[in-house]
Amino acid sequence: MLDTAEQISDSQFEFITFSAGGQNFCLEITQIREIRRWTTVTALPHTPPDVLGVMNLRGAVIPIFDLSARFGLGKTTENERNVVIVAASGDTTIGLLVESVSEILSVDKDAIQETPDIKSDMTKLSILGVISVEDTMVRVVNLETVLATDLQLAV
Amino acid sequence: MSGNSIRDTFFEECEELLEALVEGLAAMEDPNHDPEVVNAVFRAVHSIKGGAGAFGLDRLVHFAHTFETVLDKVRSREMDVDEGLMHLFHRSGDVLTDLVEAARDEREPNGTTEAAVLEDLESHLGGADAEEEFSFDALTLDFGTPMEITPEERQFEIRFKPFRTLYDNGHEPLLLFDALAEIGTLEVKADLDALPAFDSFDPMDSVLSWTMTLSTAAEEDAVREVFEFVDGLCELTIGEAETPAPAAQPDPEPAVDVIAEADSAPKPADPAAEPVAQTASKEARGPKPTLRVDLDRVDRLINTVGELIINQAMISQRIEELDLPTAAQLSNELEAYKLLARDIQEGVMAIRAQPVKPLFQRMSRIVREASDATSKQARLVTMGDSTEVDKTVIERLSDPLTHMIRNAVDHGLETPEQREAAGKDPVGKIKLSAAHRSGSVFIEISDDGAGLDRKRILEKAIDKGLVAADAELTDQEIDNLLFLPGFSTAGSVSNLSGRGVGMDVVKNAVQALGGRVSITSTHGAGTTFTIVLPLTLAVMDGFIISVADQTMVIPIASILETIRPNAKDLHTIGTDSQVIRVRGSYVPVVNVSENLGLVPPERSGVGVLLLVSTETHGLTALKVEDIHDQRQVVIKSLESNYGAIQGVSAATILGDGKIALILDPDELVKLDPASVSPSLSLDTRMEPQHA
Amino acid sequence: MTTKVLAIDDSRTIRNLLRVSLEGAGFEFHSACDGVEGVEMFPDVDPDVVITDINMPNMDGYGVIESLRNGPDRTSVPIVVLTTESSDKLKSRAREAGATGWIVKPFDDASLISVLKRLTGHVS
Incomplete structure (x- = not known):
């Protein structure tokens, strides 16, 4: 959340768009460290279903979340196009399992619209805004909320 | 060398000198102290003055000079040290510390105590004496x-x-x-x-x-x-x-x-000439030569060595997998490689290890301040000062220890009148000890106060809705209520409490270091908090085990014995609890995969039992599917990117690059579903909740 | 030829300050952190002038001066006492021990260097 004000003050933004749970999302490119092929992870005990486990990223142990499950859209079905988006905020690095990565989206500040007033507070927290691309709507993921492991996003 | 780095060196040196000062003052408390102790105290203050003069820190110079002048009178036996003067010296040490810190941070020191202590010191000098000799900065x-x-x-x-x-x-x-x-x-x-x-x-x-x-x-x-x-x-x-x-x-x-x-x-020759050379009491020679190294460099080295250990494990594993006909010859070389890598690692880790002494010394001030603020009388006794612990651990223990020491004085000790009425020394004793035991560091904070008032603790917990009103708790479970978030024992807010820090914060800080804190208390005789910490934050000796088809690691230090039982050795109690007879007594068997909420494979069989001694559940046999080799593993925090997971202390990276979880037996047994009845599910509440 | 200085002081800060001042003025600087080390180093360093603190562990400054003057070296190199006090008592004790001169801390570079040059006759 803390980054948004500054991000939106600049005019041009680059996002990477991807799909999770059948919906289109995007993350600002500056938050993304790398995109990796899905490999098996080490499961963690006593964790909710959206926490798949941990993997070794060049010597660091990073948790992998199933983004679809984290947004309450059901577990990601296994697919050879599945990838892990490694994203970082501050000192925390995490991996997000998504169905597939689509494209790099370059948009103007003005193209980012406020999240429509929807019922679910959790959804409002986890989406910073929406961008409409042709006839689809791309949701800008609020990485801070996804990182907050003490928040149960899936309702 | 730039002027600034000389200045930095001065403040570093001041830290050491202040440590020496505190240590010396503590030694002066002993009525039979070595006279050299007073010399050492004098020298510490004197050296601070000398350095401070070079940097024009006049306020510091002035205070140090006055302090030193009084010390000099003690040194020359013009003045005897009584309890009051000793107290003044301690307070002077505190003020000196404040002044040094203020000068270092270029801010205003706390002037109120400084003025009072200075006045007190000057009163021992009989006015003119102090001023006359203070011609110091004019004589360049x-x-x-x-x-x-x-x-x-x-x-x-x-x-x-x-x-x-x-x-x-x-x-x-x-x-x-x-x-x-x-x-x-x-x-x-x-x-x-x-x-x-x-x-x-x-x-x-x-x-x-x-x-x-x-x-x-x-x-x-x-x-x-x-x-x-x-x-x-x-x-x-x-x-x-x-x-x-x-x-x-x-x-x-x-x-x-x-x-x-x-x-x-x-x-004429001065008849009262001092002996030619003041012979030091213990260290006949000066301190061992040391090298000051930027901590970042050490940490980079430690990281690299960690990677080296993983790399060595990987190579060993790959070669093993190749199943070469020449493997036997290679394995000797590999073993040598492994030993070398370990030696390097041990050497590097030793660089970070530091004695707990300075940390303990700081606590004497906390005791002093706490007893002044509460009008209780207390003295601090430290043991095991030379125990070495990782630098980061020492740094991160400072706040929890401070809090626990304050608590011990504020809540643990009785008033002098109450103590006397109970036939105790009116001056309470706070004991702080450190020791290495079975691969861990044990730090104990104990007081000889009245012990925990369990009735009040329970009432309060019920009052705050932390436990059910009809809960039947054991003494230990009541004691552990102190660690619950939002619990504060002070019935009335005293000067020291109400700082918004509870024992739950202490517990979290200790857990973040991979440690545990536990509490024991005896009515009328006092309370002891025990902190158990890993020796280093970087490596650990572990057994590689299989749990629910996953490879995991369990610290060797926690395992007393491994048992490969026959089916007939295991006895069932109740519906699904098992026990095993070990040397005449029955020990509960804890199924690790069940406690971790993992599904054990169907062919699990009797598996292997690891006998551990836990703090809360005593002797317990942990049932795992299999046990493999013993290995040194590099500890990788789970908390930096995720958070704490119950029963798991950290993770490591194995030779094949996969991650294995490191189990925490003490926490693991607490998860035992059989021992947690609904009203007693405190343990889970005591842990931070995760998504 | 550069003038060699052996400074004996248990304070790292003072040693550092001396080093910076003296090396800056072209002296060759050696230091020891207590009297025993200083006396031990003396024959190897073979300094043109010695600077010593008074209050030191193991062997104090008077001990250093007496050891150097009466020890096997029986040296007559100038020995300068570095002190925070300037009392006559201290000066006379230092002189009895065999000190050549004294410098009062905190010292400034100019006076320090001037004293050393005066006592060694070397112009660096």
């Missing part, structure tokens, strides 16, 4: 003063007859003449009359004397200053010729009869 020698431009020249007659001691002390008359020549025009004439006959000439004796005429614009003081160092080592007369002669025309006949007042007689 200044030989570089430019000549005054007053052109009026005067003529001085100087008679100079060195004693032999002048030569013995490393002086050279010619150099004195040079110095005189720098301030004027000098004519020197040697008096050869005193030369003895050649056959009685002792080359070691001083027989020469000189008569000089100096024409200079300088004052007589400037002339005398040249001879400052030889004062008492020669016969010296300096006199101004009555009529100033032109500079260019020196008097050909020196006026030998001009005798000016000059202290020429050598001073």
Whole structure:
């Protein structure tokens, strides 16, 4: 959340768009460290279903979340196009399992619209805004909320 | 070296000196202390003053000087140390610490205590004494003063007859003449009359004397200053010729009869001379030479060595997998590689290890402040000061320890009256100890107070809705309520409580270091908190085990014994609880995969039992599917990117690059579903909740 | 030829300050952190001038001076006492021990260097 004000003050933004749970999302490119092929992870005990486990990223142990499950859209079905988006905020690095990565989206500040007033507070927290691309709507993921492991996003 | 880094060095040195000071003051409490202890305390304050003077830290200099002057009186036995003076010294040490820190951070120190303590110190000096000797900063020698431009020249007659001691002390008359020549025009004439006959000439004796005429614009003081160092080592007369002669025309006949007042007689030997060399009590030689290294460099090295260990494990594993015909020869080399890698790692880790002493010493101040604030009387006893612990652990223990020590004084100890009524020493004892035990560091904070008031704790917990009103809790479970978030024992807010820090914060801080904290209390006899910490934050010896088809690691230090049981050794109690007979007693069996909420494979069978001794559940057998080799693993925090997971202390990266979880037996057994009845599910509440 | 200085002081800060001042002025600087080390180093360093603190552990400054003056070296190199006090008592004790001169802490570079040059006769 803390980054948004500054991000939106600049005019041009680059996002990477991807799909999770059948919906289109995007993350600002500056938050993304790398995109990796899905490999098996080490499961963690006593964790909710959206926490798949941990993997070794060049010597660091990073948790992998199933983004679809984290947004309450059901577990990601296994697919050879599945990838892990490694994203970082501050000192925390995490991996997000998504169905597939689509494209790099370059948009103007003005193209980012406020999240429509929807019922679910959790959804409002986890989406910073929406961008409409042709006839689809791309949701800008609020990485801070996804990182907050003490928040149960899936309702 | 830049000026700033000298300044940094000064403050680093101050830290060490303040440690030495605190240590010395503690030693002075012993009525039979070594006199050298007072010298060491004096030197510490003196060195701080010396350095502070160089940086123009006048306030610090002034305080240190006053403190030092009182210490000097103790040192010279002009003054006896009583309890009150000892207390003043401790407070002075505290103020000195504050002043050093304030100077370092370039901020204002806390002036109120400083003024009061200073006044107290000065009262021991009898007024004028302090001021008189404090001529310190005005006495810088200044030989570089430019000549005054007053052109009026005067003529001085100087008679100079060195004693032999002048030569013995490393002086050279010619150099004195040079110095005189720098301030004027000098004519020197040697008096050869005193030369003895050649056959009685002792080359070691001083027989020469000189008569000089100096024409200079300088004052007589400037002339005398040249001879400052030889004062008492020669016969010296300096006199101004009555009529100033032109500079260019020196008097050909020196006026030998001009005798000016000059202290020429050598001073008598000081009968009260101190012994030549002060012999140190214990360390006959100075401190071991040390090398100061930027911590970042050490940490980079530690990381790299960690990677080296993983790399070594990977290579070993790959070679094993290749199943080469020459594997036997290779394995010797691999073993040597492994040992070398381990040696390097141990060496590197040792760099980060530091004694807990400075940390413990800081706590004596906390005890002092806490007892002043609560009007309870307390003294701190420390044990195991030299126990070495990772630097980061020491740093991160400071806040939790401070809090626990304050608690011990504030809540643990009774008032002096209550103590006396209970037949105890009115001065309460807070004990702080550290020790290495079975691969862990144990730190204990205990008080000899009244012990926990369990009835009140339980009432309060029920009151706050932390436990059900009808809960039946064991003593230990009640004690553990203290660690619940939002729990505070103080019925009324005293000066020290109400700081918004509870024991839950202490617990979290300790857990973040991979440690645990537990509590024991005896009614009327006191309370002990025990913190168990890993020796290092970087590596650990572990057994590789299989749990629910996953590879995991369990610390070797926690395992007492491994048992491969036969089916008949296991007995079932109730519906699904199992026990095993170990040397005559029945030990509960905990199925690790079940406790971790993982599905055990169907072919699990009897598996392997790891006998562990846990803090809360005593002897327990952990059931795993299999146990493999023993290995040193590099500890990788789960918390940095995720958070704490119950029963798991950290993770590591195995030879194949996969992650294995490191189990925490103590936490693992707490998860035992069989031992957690609904009303007793405190343990899970005590842990941070995760998504 | 450069002038060699051996400074004996238990304070790292003072040693550092001396080093910076003296090396800056072209002296060759050696230091020891207590009296025992200083006396031990003396023959190897073979300094042109010695600077010593008074209050030191193991062997104090008087001990240093007496050891150097009366020890096997029986040296007559100038020995300068570095002290925070300037009392006559201290000066006379230092002189009895065999000190050549004294410098009062806190010292300034100019006076320090001037004293050393004056006592060694070396102009660096």
